[in-house]
Amino acid sequence: PMMVAGRLERRAGEEDRGAAAAALARRLGVPLLADPLSGARRGSTAIAHYDALLRKETFAADVLPDWVLRVGDLPTSKPLRRWLAALPDEVEQVALEPEGVWHDPDGVLARIAPGGELVEAGRTEVGWLRRWRDADEAAGFALDTELRRGLSEPLVANHLATTLPAEAVLVVASSMPVRDVEAFAPARDDPPRVLANRGANGIDGTVSTALGVAAVHDGPVVLLIGDVALVHDLGGLAALARSRRPLTIVLVDNGGGGIFDALPVAAATDAFEEHVATPTGVDFAAAAAMAGIAYLRVQAPQHLRPAFETTLLHVRTDRAETLALRRRCVAAVHAAIARPGADEASRRAGHEGWDPKTYLAFIRREGVPGYDRLQKEAVAATLGLAASSILELGTGTGETARRLLEAHPDASLLGLDANEDMLAAARERLDPARTALELRRLEDALPDGPFDLVASALAVHHLQAAGKADLFARVRAVLAPGGRFVLADVVVPEDERERSTPLSEFDFPSTVVQQLGWLEEAGFEATVTWRERDLAVLVGHVR
Ligand SMILES: Cc1ncc(C[n+]2csc(CCOP(=O)(O)OP(=O)(O)O)c2C)c(N)n1
Incomplete structure (x- = not known):
């Protein structure tokens, strides 16, 4: 069980309900995720850094409660709200609301317990509170270190x-x-x-x-x-x-x-x-x-x-520096709570530490559940185009490149990747007569076109929003008239529960709608040719 406390009203002379909520959490021995607006962020079971902690998918998936007691308003934190909204149905969420007013925009409350009713919390598993407390403490230390660097x-x-x-x-x-x-x-x-x-x-x-x-x-x-x-x-x-x-x-x-x-x-x-x-x-x-x-x-x-x-x-303060600092803070918290093993999946699916030897097997096994299907749909979206020159962004181990060359027997392919080991692995399996590989990041200038086809699978989500919009414009500029951009990638699913790809702090998926917008802005006629859960294939036709 756990408690979540949001803003609590208190009129003059009334008891301090935040303090009462904290006392209840202590008696039950349960973690208390408390917005400071509740007055309940106190006591030995209070968790202060849930906003940063729950941004880490592996942590969020690892600390599911069996029962949630909510007091007051919903806390402001978006990650917390999302997490509560996406908890499995069997997790009963109960609001304790003596005034008969509660806030439940996601419709997840099972029960409203009026004040005074005995609230029966399930038994507390040994170590449950400690997992939250340890993570919260590690997060606090990590943040202190980041924040000590200057006024912000x-x-x-x-x-x-x-x-x-x-x-x-x-x-x-x-x-x-x-x-x-x-x-x-x-x-x-x-x-x-x-x-x-x-x-x-x-x-x-x-x-x-x-x-x-x-x-x-x-x-x-x-x-x-x-x-x-x-x-x-x-x-x-x-x-x-x-x-x-x-x-x-x-x-x-x-x-x-x-x-x-x-x-x-x-x-x-x-x-x-x-x-x-x-x-x-x-x-x-x-x-x-x-x-x-x-x-x-x-x-x-x-x-x-x-x-x-x-x-x-x-x-x-400076807005750009502040944004960068906020991101560093979250990354520092995530690094502080990273546990070897538990985070292997997200680390390997992330930007750094990719090992080309095991990457493909890894990604098939657990990294991206729909990997094969995504590859097939990506190639399918390139068909019907007589491509003689293909540019691939984020070639990785060369799996997509291999399939593209097979589907376009007259084409030659230029593959870009920021990871040397990956390119070495790709070089081993691709026909050197039809393939050139270059070490480049997606942020770098693209090679001069024109290309008939620009394709990318599972790479562009490493760029943040502005980076994606910028990349799409640069892709448009290197495409030949009648050319096509095929983007197969992880996206933000329409429903959070549809998320099946583990993400790390180096992954910044966007929604399909956002990306269609950036494609249109870049001068493409954009469509979605396939989408399932958190994977999608988007196609931009040169207008
Ligand atoms: C009355 C009203 N107008 C507009 C908005 C939309 N809005 C939300 S945040 C924001 C910007 C606030 O900027 P600032 O107060 O400088 O805070 P910062 O975002 O820099 O923390 C605006 C205009 C709003 N919430 N309320």
Whole structure:
């Protein structure tokens, strides 16, 4: 069994239900995955780093509970939400909700237990809590090491959640502040109260909310907010001058909506900055002067503490660096919990450490369950084209190349791969008279065309969204008129439960729809010729 705690309401004078949830988890001896908004991220069974942990497929698949008790709202973390939604049907998920209100967008709750009903948890298996605790602790160490390198958005969230006293209230804005606090706040016995205006996750009115909290709360009140959200409530900033209670505003200014950098829309480079990221261009020192409040440019974490008068603490960060840091943090957590053996599958299916001798057997056995079928469908999608020159991206051991040469007896093939050992293996099995092989990464410039056919199997998903969009445009440029691009790869399945290919931190599959979009943008007429579970064959015809 396990417990999951999300945002819990608490009115003045009511008992602290977060603390009660943590006490229950301790009594049951079960892991408690608690969003800081629940107030339950405390005690010896609290798990703080579930967001990063559950991004690792092998870990997520390895720690399935037999029973879940949920209190409060759903936590914000997408990986946690997905994982809960995809738990097997026989895992009963129960919401404990004394107020008769619960949140279940995925329709996975089996039962709503009103307050007071005796909740019977199954027996706790020996070592079950320890597996979670060990992973959580390893994750915490790994993150500390990453975060110590310099002032950053995750460090700001971590520092505030670690150092604010129990009597403080931390108000967090929507977008990354609420997520950073969820991902980087440690479990501690006396956490400050964390409040957020979730609702529809608006970034508006947040300064006003914090102002209201400061008006009634006796202890320090700190607001953690992004630059776009702050600009959405400059009116609230102006109102601060009329409040006699101090509010400390920690502004994380990354020049726009940093949340969007991690989304596929970031690949739309022509419109992204102006229409999605929307940097505000506001001079925040001048905004503080307008509001009549103190202003300080933050250079080090120790500046981040409650001030005695209302103050704007301005932290400048860089969006691209922040995105890279977030990814390093997740990778560091995954490396820290990697267990030899358990992770062999994902490591070998990943980018590094491929051994060409065993790769094919491995991938047939457990790596990509539909491997043979995918190969067949990829070749089928190339038929009907009189190809004399073929470019293959990610030749690997040469399996696809062999099949392509067989299907196109008049063609010669140029194969690219970033791994020398793989190319050596491919060289051994392919006809040298019809094949040339080159060591190149997909990110590198493509060889000059024109080619009649560009084909790729199980390689392009190593590129992130922007990299894929960019590659598709470069492929289009080296194709001859009437040419074709055949892309056979792992994709994000329509239903998470359809995922059957083990992924590592070097795999970034996209959805079919996203990839069709990038193909169209690159000037292809794009179609799907085959798809099953998390594998698909996409074809781009030169328009
Ligand atoms: C009222 C409202 N308008 C628009 C949005 C869409 N939206 C979500 S996050 C975001 C960007 C927020 O940027 P910022 O406050 O700087 O935080 P960051 O993403 O950089 O952490 C926007 C515009 C929203 N949630 N609410």
